[in-house]
Amino acid sequence: MSFLKCDKCGSNYSLEEDLMLCRNCNYPLMIQYDLDRIHEDFDFKRLSGRVRSIWRYFEFLPRIEDKFIVSLMEGLTPILDSNRIIDLFGLRGLKFKLEYLNPTGSLKDRGSTLLISWVNKLGVKSIADDSSGNAGISLSAYSAKAGINCTIYVPEHTPIDKIIQAISYGAKVVRVSGGRTETSKEIMSLWKMGKLYYASHNMSPFFLDGFKTFAYEVIEQLNGDLPDHIIFPTGGGSLFLGAYRGFMEAKAIGWINDIPKLHIVQPEACNPIVKAFERRLSYVEPIVEGETIAGGLRISNPPRGESILKALYDCKGFAVSVSEGEIVDGYIKLAKEGIFAEPTSATVIPALKRLLDLNVICKDEKVLLPITGFGLKDVKTAVKIFHGESQIK
């Protein structure tokens, strides 16, 4: 049986308690699975005929009956060989996993399908989250599919372009006076008063575990010919931590022999994990964030900081910062390879360069880069960057 576990103090709770934070130490919980049962039940040779969504890996996910599952056919995103950046950097193997080709245009759908299916099973009729980005959009779409009311709290001055997709799906958007901090405080306070069901993309153990499927797909799609390195743009760390957990479980049950080195990239303007990594700390100190084009990574105090660092040290990963100029350069390089990505996703290109310079990655090793969000999510940035260099007559 799977159960909820605190990665910090070790407390256990049953799944049915539906807790998000540890009662003892307030740290976000994780789901602990019965690996022996997965080992018995799961046979990767039987995968091929299964449903073409992350639910094909159901043995690794919390047990949710089919009738409650809310899916938009997320996952099984393509893996694409590089032919331009690979030459530029002189690499032997470079692939992209096109996470932006999930149903709402970002990686977050992996988390949403799991979290919304879970609340659907519980019979919850309304949820709320604080996100002016991809997570709020994704939760809105899955709520629409499920017929669940969804309210998204955003900072007062969030541009309509950023939230119109969520509104289209039918979400109610509430603008909170102030910035991100005030928005989080507002939803936390309403949650603690019992006024809403907080489906937090940064703290829910269910949202987190949707990202485990990133690892299973890499294993399945590459027929076990794993990359040596994967670099993750990291804010709250769902994808990094989810993938780590997925690879570790796959190793534990003998599906793979070893896991890739998993690295983290953050923008210089908001790099609390990199700072902690450089000092070899076991916890993340909150920072005061600056402005960055990589909007998806503006998390100044990642709630699962300690788990992220533990995973990073365990898999011998590195954490590096990249400058705004480098991100723009990566954004352009990706587009010239035929990949129109969000600036947040483009951080992986300068990070790859950095890790090559540091000899953390060698040129004869194989690298995989997730492309987490679609460039169409942020057309204003595209216009700002590319209009200047365009050749309109």
Next chain:
Amino acid sequence: MSFLKCDKCGSNYSLEEDLMLCRNCNYPLMIQYDLDRIHEDFDFKRLSGRVRSIWRYFEFLPRIEDKFIVSLMEGLTPILDSNRIIDLFGLRGLKFKLEYLNPTGSLKDRGSTLLISWVNKLGVKSIADDSSGNAGISLSAYSAKAGINCTIYVPEHTPIDKIIQAISYGAKVVRVSGGRTETSKEIMSLWKMGKLYYASHNMSPFFLDGFKTFAYEVIEQLNGDLPDHIIFPTGGGSLFLGAYRGFMEAKAIGWINDIPKLHIVQPEACNPIVKAFERRLSYVEPIVEGETIAGGLRISNPPRGESILKALYDCKGFAVSVSEGEIVDGYIKLAKEGIFAEPTSATVIPALKRLLDLNVICKDEKVLLPITGFGLKDVKTAVKIFHGESQIK
């Protein structure tokens, strides 16, 4: 051996002549395949281990060596079960094929991978097309991947938002004084003077045949349990005609026994095919188009009109028009199902309603609707439609 054939006068040409229009009658050519050879070579049971792009169906495509193939891992788009519109209409089976989850956000990538691979094989270094929409964007991305120069001709007043994605990929965008007609005239005249390689998404036989793979995927993904009806938003008719050709070939080689009924939807503001269908004509008369929110369907004189009508009559399909109000309504209904589509894609919803009312489709039959483009392609329309009905405090 495959060769080029005129669907109008029957003239034949070798593929290597690289003709787009028939020398005899100026009608756009099609590729004719050796069905006996496909029948011998192709075994659908061997599909599962193949590359996860449209190139898994290489037996049905022109022979292009691997080293020339330019792919962004297009195709194998998810098929999603409806759970809300299906109830609304009281249908037994309703599925969507999420064509907007192709690499550039639209169905056009199926055509681009084939056309750009072909010109890459020919050694062409620069191409041009006239498109201010998805086709121009898609050709730009595949040209970038191939290292081919791409120039897109657009009407003078095309908003930057519509073409920024093409510019991002590195396309040169040329604004032509006047509207669509003047733009087409300009590129045709430059082409006829030999000043450019015209990679026309509306006339190239290679672009067209990329869309055959839509049919093969439907067959493979549904394990042969085919829908009874498919409704295609139709402008130039690539998807409709490509899918028809794909299904017919699959039937000819015995992969399937019968093909679905393929229907066409156009906006009332631009419905030359519907008008011809209603009069049972064998050719399409050009019309003067009006304004429509379904921008992808503003083709007043589809170059392959006669082939489209022939296919439509052959498979017992219908062609229906829908009003602007109905398109908006379909757009909202799709979003409330978790699908944020381009307005062009939303035409299929009122068309389904119309075909049910006409008893062309019965409630106990199975329907498949392609969702051709991502809603993010046209954020302005989303803001216009949804901002009013949003609940921002």
